[in-house]
Amino acid sequence: MxxxxxxxxxxxxxxxxxxxxxxxxxxxxxxxxxxxxxxxxxxxxxxxxxxxxxxxxxxxxxxxxxxxxxxxxxxAPIEVDRVRNAVDLFGDIWIGSVRHVMPLVEDDDIAYLIDLSDDLAVSAGAANVETFGSALRTIATGFARIEGNSARVTVIDLLSPQIRRFGQHARSAIDWTSVESFASELRRSLNDRDAVAVRACLVTLFDDLLPAAIARASLSPSTE
The missing domain is CATH 1.10.10.10 (Winged helix-like DNA-binding domain superfamily/Winged helix DNA-binding domain)
Known part of the structure; x- marks a missing residue:
């Protein structure tokens, strides 16, 4: 316990x-x-x-x-609108870091981020919502730390519990096959140092995959 x-x-x-x-x-x-x-x-x-x-x-x-x-x-009850807002802001913060980090990223930074994307892929492949949520927070924080933006780190820390809790109640609503594909594509994009592709991966996650999971889960009584 x-x-x-x-x-x-x-x-x-x-x-x-x-x-x-x-x-x-x-x-x-x-x-x-x-x-x-x-x-x-x-x-x-x-x-x-x-x-x-x-x-x-x-x-x-x-x-x-x-x-x-x-x-x-x-x-507190799980409020779907509040979760949506948290996911939107989390995505905006991460994508903002990508814009600043990718043009100047060093070799050791890329290696570090690729390792974190591997953790994402493993968690998605196992459909493990606990480790996936933790890995998502870690890699987003990793971008912010490389950028040197402590404000982003703080906001990520504040948003993550709300998102992780929703994930616990909505794990069956997540399209894990698509999420695993996202993680694999993110790794390839990082390896290629392709800032546009990295951003596109995150847009897919935050504008498509996660909102779809929230919509499916909001119909379930388990999230009430």
Whole structure:
């Protein structure tokens, strides 16, 4: 259980609580609508209520928790429109990095990005939504770090949990064959250092494959 991962480290209790609760929500251990009581969470995590409250505030900021002061705190429902917006912004950020990175990319950077695209392909081939979501975040972050744009990294970190959580609930709606083809084409484009082709791959993912998966999943009661 993600909420039972051992004692918290004193050096960053608030961050550790935030990470544990975020992972529990993303994985579905904490389900949409579930009430979150600070004293219960504090007992389970072996900490005081203060870092729990701080973590819940941060989770509310990124849309994973809903709060009504003096009424309730609960896991937020999955809102399809919010997921669409997160996916759109994630794609815009990544494509923006491509525009800046590809003209000046070094050999070691290309090798690094190709390795990350291989991780994407393996995850897609296995239809593993958890590792694919992680690999997608890692390669997008990789582009932003090569660019030297910490603001992009920060926004990617904020958007990723919302997208990953949706993926957990909508894994059967994903066209994994097409996603695997995307990952393979991305690798070829990176190897060729073809900025136009890299951008085209990302446009296919963010304008076609992911929106189609969201549309299919939005018809399923599992995402309500």
């Amino acid at each position: 993600l909420l039972s991962g051992g004692p918290l480290e004193r050096r960053s209790i608030s961050d550790e609580v935030y990470a544990r609760l975020q992972n529990a929500i993303v994985s579905g251990e904490l389900v949409p609508g579930q009430l979150l009581r600070d004293y219960e969470l504090a007992e389970r995590l072996g900490t005081s209520k203060t870092p729990i409250r701080h973590a819940l505030d941060r989770l509310a900021d990124i849309g994973l928790v809903q709060m009504q002061r003096n009424r309730y705190t609960r896991v």
